[in-house]
Amino acid sequence: MRGLLLGSIVAALLLGSCAAPRAGIEATAIPASVADKARCASSDIAVDTDFAAGALQSCVIGEGGAIAITLAPEDEPPINCSPWYAFRVTPAAPVEVDISLSYTACGHRYWPKISHDGVVWTYLEPDQVVVAEVGESRMARLNLDSDGRPFFIAAQEIVVSSTYEAWLDSVEPHPDVKRSLLGKSAEGREIPMLNIGNTLAPARETVVLVGRQHPPEVTGALAMFPFVEALLADDELARAYRARFQTVVVPLLNPDGVERGYWRHATGGVDLNRDWGRFTQPETRLMGDLIAGIHADPARKFMLFLDFHSTQNDVVYTLSKDLETDPVGFTDAWLAEYQAMLPGYEVAERPGYSAGRGVAKNWIYEEYGVPTATFELGDETDRALVRRLGTAAARAMMKTLLETPAS
Ligand SMILES: [Zn+2]
Structure with a gap:
């Protein structure tokens, strides 16, 4: 067992x-x-x-x-x-x-x-x-x-607000972590947020991570925890990353749907990952405002957006290959690095793009031109492998971003 x-x-x-x-x-x-x-x-x-x-x-x-x-x-x-x-x-x-x-x-x-x-x-x-x-x-x-x-x-391990609170408590003592709130859900539940980065010299380039738009997608959460922990590691790569980049983490965007055991929606009866751009729901509006604020801040540069989900199999939904992003070529380099870190495992990538459907990955690219991806873990992927994938994806991301010219 x-x-x-x-x-x-x-x-x-x-x-x-x-x-x-x-x-x-x-x-x-x-x-x-x-x-x-x-x-x-x-x-x-x-x-x-x-x-x-x-x-x-x-x-x-x-x-x-x-x-x-x-x-x-x-x-x-x-x-x-x-x-x-x-x-x-x-x-x-x-x-x-x-x-x-x-x-x-x-x-x-x-x-x-x-x-x-x-x-x-x-x-x-x-x-x-x-x-x-x-x-x-x-x-x-x-x-x-x-x-x-x-x-x-x-259906899956129960990973709810109290689970996130315990995890946030475990990472919060790190000197490069600042814990706060993005805001509150439609039913008034807290939507937690982490800022990761060297607080002595606030970094300009900013990565945004979001999780749990969809309540049942627990394996996405189980990958997001080690992903974020890898950013906080006490090693050369993670230290260099934190010195140059800020990471904004919103691990639980839909606490109401999670609490209620919903299949898909938040309590407004809307799929949050079809609401980007329209922003009819308080949860997506908070994310939209957060990213608009980062973009508008002359002291920062929005660099990358990753969204954690689950589906039948492990797959990374990326942008169509003909779309140019800033930074250029990040996604191909990131996934090549990710694959290189996972001997015996085959990284699956599915590129695509359709504007106007309210999907975070597509809307954020359309609006800001940054690389975006939906990082999906399989429903029944072995949990030790899920952790490995989360860690490898983070390390590959840090390595790739550190190789981009400073902007
Ligand atoms: Zn999903």
Whole structure:
């Protein structure tokens, strides 16, 4: 069984109290917009989602104790099928647990992970999961022996505001880190920000990193943590980088969607990564203003924008090769360096460009002419490899930027 420990994050997540099993069989079906309140219970077992990122639409405990869970997107239609689920099971005693996951849209995608503490996650074993096509939809059936302790099942490791807070606490003592807030989300949650750079001699050239526009895209976050840690390393490359470049890091742009276990959107019902340029949502507006401020500041030069996401496979979405960027040729040099650092691994790049769709990568290039990329990690990429990729991408970026003529 593979252990999925969240790097250096050691603080326990605030996942709320355990639900006590209640007498009788009951079912609760509630609107998806408040899906974080869903629960069901019998005298033997209870299911709840009363914790950050907890989400299901409805659950029913049948005769014999089988748990039938239905998952639904936060609104219709989901423009991208990232069918998130996260729930807690509290058995009254050791018992064999049988859970079915059905979907009102998209069908099953993420291999189920299990945790007893919300920090250390493991994959369910292949013999514990059956994925089957039922009619037009793909559903999953989980079967496991519980030792009687409560446990969490989720589409991916639960990486929520408290996880980011613990991580920010771990990097904040670094002398080249300044922690602040970008602002607040539509529901008033904090959107944290880090400025990285040698504070004794403020650097002019500025790199912007953003993460978690899309709530279920946890592997992007798991790569972003080591990426940023590599920028803070106590070695020659990272020191030289911090002396010359500023890095602005916004690791959690959509805390509301993450908290609510949304499949795609923020609470305004909009995909944040289709809102750049339009800026109808407070979260994207904050990012737009941040970058406009960097661009307008004569003491700074906006150099590069990277956006961390997840999809089925590891891939770097870059700009079309015919587009000229400033600095010239950064992306090809960066990815060549990245590939050179990863013997036995094949870097996948997909260049493309379409203006007017509100995608950060394209809009920022269109507006500022800097190199941009969407750095995507696979849903089920081995977590040790995810860390390696995050570190290598950062080191390749630092090396490549240091080779560009100072501007
Ligand atoms: Zn995404």
